[in-house]
Amino acid sequence: MSVLLESLIELIRRSSAEIPDDVNEALVRSLESEKKGTIAESAMRIIERNIELAKRKSQPICQDTGSVIFYVTCPVHFDTVTFEEVAREAVKEATRKGFLRQNSVDSITGKNDGTNLGPGSPTVHFHQHRGAATEVRLVLKGGGCENVGAQYSLPQETLHANRDLDGCRRVILDAVLQAQGKGCGPGVLGVCIGGDRATGYEFSKQQFLRLLGDRNPNPTLDALEQDILKTANDLGIGPMGFGGRTTLLGVKICAANRVPASYFVSVSYMCWAFRRQGIELDAASRISRWLY
Amino acid sequence: MLPLVAPFTEAKIRALKVGDEVHLTGIVFTGRDAVHKYLHDGGKLPPDVNLRDGILYHCGPVTLKDDQGHWKVTAAGPTTSSREEPYQAEIIRDFGIRAVIGKGGMGEKTLAACREFGCVYLHAIGGAAQVLAECVKRVRSVHFLEQFGAPEAIWELDVEAFPAVVTMDSNGNSLHRDVFAHSQAELARRL
Numbered sequence: 001m002s003v004l005l006e007s008l009i010e011l012i013r014r015s016s017a018e019i020p021d022d023v024n025e026a027l028v029r030s031l032e033s034e035k036k037g038t039i040a041e042s043a044m045r046i047i048e049r050n051i052e053l054a055k056r057k058s059q060p061i062c063q064d065t066g067s068v069i070f071y072v073t074c075p076v077h078f079d080t081v082t083f084e085e086v087a088r089e090a091v092k093e094a095t096r097k098g099f100l101r102q103n104s105v106d107s108i109t110g111k112n113d114g115t116n117l118g119p120g121s122p123t124v125h126f127h128q129h130r131g132a133a134t135e136v137r138l139v140l141k142g143g144g145c146e147n148v149g150a151q152y153s154l155p156q157e158t159l160h161a162n163r164d165l166d167g168c169r170r171v172i173l174d175a176v177l178q179a180q181g182k183g184c185g186p187g188v189l190g191v192c193i194g195g196d197r198a199t200g201y202e203f204s205k206q207q208f209l210r211l212l213g214d215r216n217p218n219p220t221l222d223a224l225e226q227d228i229l230k231t232a233n234d235l236g237i238g239p240m241g242f243g244g245r246t247t248l249l250g251v252k253i254c255a256a257n258r259v260p261a262s263y264f265v266s267v268s269y270m271c272w273a274f275r276r277q278g279i280e281l282d283a284a285s286r287i288s289r290w291l292y
Numbered sequence: 293m294l295p296l297v298a299p300f301t302e303a304k305i306r307a308l309k310v311g312d313e314v315h316l317t318g319i320v321f322t323g324r325d326a327v328h329k330y331l332h333d334g335g336k337l338p339p340d341v342n343l344r345d346g347i348l349y350h351c352g353p354v355t356l357k358d359d360q361g362h363w364k365v366t367a368a369g370p371t372t373s374s375r376e377e378p379y380q381a382e383i384i385r386d387f388g389i390r391a392v393i394g395k396g397g398m399g400e401k402t403l404a405a406c407r408e409f410g411c412v413y414l415h416a417i418g419g420a421a422q423v424l425a426e427c428v429k430r431v432r433s434v435h436f437l438e439q440f441g442a443p444e445a446i447w448e449l450d451v452e453a454f455p456a457v458v459t460m461d462s463n464g465n466s467l468h469r470d471v472f473a474h475s476q477a478e479l480a481r482r483l
């Protein structure tokens with residue numbers, strides 16, 4: 001087996017079975033903040049126990065192992081063709097080993113061939129840089145939470161949302177309200193203000209690569225992130241929508257330029273089973289460092 | 293925490309209230325999209341599947357056959373219930389179901405059926421695949437495996453102390469309706 005293949009299978013295994021530290025810390029804080037004896041607290045306790053059990057048994061945290069999305073940062077002249085071939089092989093092998101559920105369905109025939117391979121499955125994004133390092137990040141994006149994502153085109157009359165920051169705030173909070181507990185909250189929002197319909201959602205998902213505790217370098221977006229997080233948690237939706245203090249664990253917002261005619265706000269929702277990991281590869285494609 | 297042990301009589305189910313946490317012990321049958329559509333379209337159950345006074349679980353488990361040919365459940369969390377809203381009320385009525393387990397809650401039609409026929413909606417913890425799989429003690433049987441595929445088949449499972457919360461009861465109460473109304477009002481004050 002090639003070294004790269006082995007490294008990628010290990011990346012998939014760990015992503016599927018282990019919650020990254022930053023998310024786990026946020027979940028523990030949320031468990032501690034829920035009122036004792038409430039169903040919200042019980043839900044968080046079960047979530048904690050599930051995380052511990054999955055790690056110990058090296059089994060998927062959730063049975064929906066999601067869409068498999070790779071983000072690769074690589075030097076100039078990196079062989080992306082070979083990488084993608086090996087990544088597909090790694091997904092197939094990880095599925096055979098049970099780290100991923102047979103989760104990919106042909107949209108026309110409804111057939112599931114059990115390999116998790118097909119058009120767009122997995123997705124691999126390459127980003128070249130001038131440095132020498134190769135970093136591979138992986139997000140397993142569940143379907144239940146993907147279904148509660150939303151894209152708004154401003155102005156939105158019913159929500160009184162104009163083409164300004166207050167309008168953005170209104171639609172993002174509407175997405176939280178509509179989602180209730182259906183995306184397996186407490187969740188994390190990734191948001192993109194601007195872009196087109198495709199890049200808007202694309203950039204909103206890339207926000208999930210940020211550490212939960214980081215702060216946005218743009219002071220305007222930072223203030224919006226903190227405000228949405230606090231306001232959402234004041235709504236009382238709570239874990240699983242049971243009512244309670246933690247509705248969101250984090251909010252990450254970016255902006256992209258738009259054409260004058262469009263003003264999109266794209267919101268992606270990540271469930272509590274926030275599966276993302278990353279590795280740095282050495283010259284021999286061995287894992288030299290874990291990124292989260 | 294209330295132990296809820298089979299058999300599930302109407303009186304026992306009607307005594308449950310929104311917000312009660314239960315630990316369920318007994319037989320549950322899984323059923324998701326394909327099963328709901330099939331039963332709603334008038335499909336017949338195999339003679340040895342009896343849903344009367346039973347529990348239907350919206351779940352597509354991950355199952356493996358061991359060396360001796362016994363099925364084992366390795367992941368068994370709930371799937372989103374709202375997809376079954378068009379079918380659920382009639383299925384509760386026609387098959388005499390006493391409890392539906394799922395996640396995300398269901399709508400007014402199902403709530404009305406719970407009230408009329410004596411049924412509750414039990415919310416399991418979404419994503420807690422490993423904790424819930426540990427509560428499955430045995431796979432008793434599987435039906436429609438060929439026809440619908442493993443996740444969509446009817447799995448008859450013995451569960452023990454399976455944790456869930458009553459979020460829709462048989463007295464017309466729904467936690468989902470209440471939390472939505474409350475959060476909507478709170479949001480309106482903050483816009």
Ligand code: SF4
Pocket residue numbers: 062063064065066141142143144145146183184271272273369370418419420
């Ligand atoms: S939303 Fe997330 S936790 Fe919930 S079932 Fe889907 S993948 Fe699992």
